[in-house]
Amino acid sequence: MRQILVAGNWKMNLLQSQGVALSQALAAKYPSSAAVEILICPAFPYLSPIGTAVRGSAVQLGAQNLYFAPQGAFTGEVSGDMLKDVGCGWVLVGHSERRQFFGEQDELLAKKVSAGLAHGLKVIYCVGEQLADRKAGQTEAVLAKQLAGLDQVSAEQMANVVVAYEPMWAIGTGVTATTEQAQQAHVFLRGQLKSRYGEAVAAATRILYGGSVKPDNALELLSQSDVDGALVGGAALKADSFTAIIEAGIQAQTLKG
Numbered sequence: 271m272r273q274i275l276v277a278g279n280w281k282m283n284l285l286q287s288q289g290v291a292l293s294q295a296l297a298a299k300y301p302s303s304a305a306v307e308i309l310i311c312p313a314f315p316y317l318s319p320i321g322t323a324v325r326g327s328a329v330q331l332g333a334q335n336l337y338f339a340p341q342g343a344f345t346g347e348v349s350g351d352m353l354k355d356v357g358c359g360w361v362l363v364g365h366s367e368r369r370q371f372f373g374e375q376d377e378l379l380a381k382k383v384s385a386g387l388a389h390g391l392k393v394i395y396c397v398g399e400q401l402a403d404r405k406a407g408q409t410e411a412v413l414a415k416q417l418a419g420l421d422q423v424s425a426e427q428m429a430n431v432v433v434a435y436e437p438m439w440a441i442g443t444g445v446t447a448t449t450e451q452a453q454q455a456h457v458f459l460r461g462q463l464k465s466r467y468g469e470a471v472a473a474a475t476r477i478l479y480g481g482s483v484k485p486d487n488a489l490e491l492l493s494q495s496d497v498d499g500a501l502v503g504g505a506a507l508k509a510d511s512f513t514a515i516i517e518a519g520i521q522a523q524t525l526k527g
Contacts, residue, residue: 271526271527272474272475272476272498273306273307273476273498273523274305274306274307274476274492274498274499274519274520274522274523275306275307275308275309275432275476275478275498275499275500276306276307276308276309276499276500276502276512276515276516276519277308277309277310277311277332277360277394277434277478277499277500277501277502277506278309278310278311278502278506278507278512279311279334279362279365279480279501279502279503279506280310280311280312280313280334280506280507281313281334281367281503282313283313283507284312284313284316284507285316286315286316286319289312289313289316289319289320290316290319290320290323292310292507292508292509292512293310293312293320293323293324293329294323295509295513296308296310296324296327296329296509296512296513297323297324297326297327297328297329299509299513300327300328300329300516301326301327301328302326302327302328303328304328304516304520305519305520305523305524306499306516306519306520306523307330307499308328308329308330308516309329309330309331309332309360310324310329310330310331310332310506311331311332311333311334311360311362312331312334313334314333314334314348317331317333317353317356317357317358318356318357321356321357321358322357325357330359330360331357331358331359331360332358332359332360332361332362332392332394333348333353333358333360333361333362334361334362334365335348335361335362335363335365335368335382336348336349336350336353336361336363336382336385336386336391337349337382337385338378338381338382338384338385339385340385340389349385349389350385350386350388350389350390350391351389353389353391354389354390354391358391359391359392360391360392360393360394361386361391361392361393361394362393362394362396362434363379363382363383363386363393363394363395363396363419364376364379364382364383364395364396364397364416364419365396365436366396366398366436366438366441367441370438376415376416376418376419376421377418379395379419380418380419380420380421380422381422383395383419383420383422383423383431384422384423387423387427387430387431391430392430392431392432393430393431393432394431394432394433394434394478394501395419395420395431395432395433395434396433396434396436396480396501397412397413397416397417397419397433397434397435397436397459398412398413398416398435398436398437398438398441398480398481399412399413399437399438399439400412400438400439401438401439404437404439409437409455409458410458413435413455413458413459413462414462417433417459417462417463417466420466425467425468425471428463428467428471428474428475429474431475432475432476432477432478432498432499433459433463433475433476433477433478434477434478434479434480434501435452435455435456435459435477435478435479435480436479436480436481436501437451437455437481439481440481440482441480441481441482441503442482442503442504443482444482445481445482446481446482446483446484446487446491447479447481449490449491449494452479452491452494452497453494453495453496453497456477456479456494456496456497457496459477460472460473460475460477460496463475476498476499477496477497477498478497478498478499478500478501479491479492479497479499479500479501480500480501480502480503482503482504483500483501483502483503483505483515484505484511484515485505485511485514485515485518488500488514488515488518488519489518489521489522492518492519492522493522493525493526495526499519500515500519502515
């Protein structure tokens with residue numbers, strides 16, 4: 271039984287006081303354990319104080335990005351060791367905004383995935399098509415190509431990898447993929463993982479949905495058999511809405527048995 275993961279990607283939002291207050295509220299709500307995994311990914315400058323705020327609670331800390339080199343003359347970049355050093359257990363790789371605005375390609379992302387795993391971080395690897403791809407019937411072709419970011423990952427290492435499907439046309443737009451669209455994409459991705467790694471790895475790997483997840487659609491999405499959690503953007507910036515999605519995840523976990 272795959273445990274649902276509800277991850278909040280704060281992107282470039284919230285100042286330190288706001289982030290700490292939100293983190294403290296979440297830690298107070300889930301002080302020791304929860305039926306689902308809970309993750310927050312703040313901006314780099316605030317990882318340390320927010321990590322302190324959630325330490326000992328069920329809320330885990332992740333980063334939004336990393337560089338593949340362990341150290342060196344890479345101005346503006348952050349290594350996996352640095353993330354571990356401030357308390358991160360997770361890192362996002364390949365978010366659509368990194369692909370769209372910063373030109374990150376699958377070859378680079380594969381190095382980032384490997385670096386994250388090498389430094390003991392769990393990796394959420396993001397894939398997703400643009401609206402033009404979906405209209406052209408190319409969704410599956412795009413997703414299959416983007417999974418090249420896992421080319422350097424062994425079957426054993428997949429225990430520390432989560433895949434996130436985030437259709438680019440649904441991110442921050444208020445438009446959400448229908449439950450049928452989400453489930454169909456997740457089934458395809460699981461099939462691709464089966465081809466790469468075999469049935470056992472494919473069945474064990476969690477696949478999250480990301481794209482305008484809100485309290486009012488979370489339960490329906492998370493109840494789909496191949497949707498194993500949510501990568502939440504805007505709704506993760508307020509304690510009440512993010513908590514409502516976590517609670518929907520707990521309910522979906524119960525429904526799935």
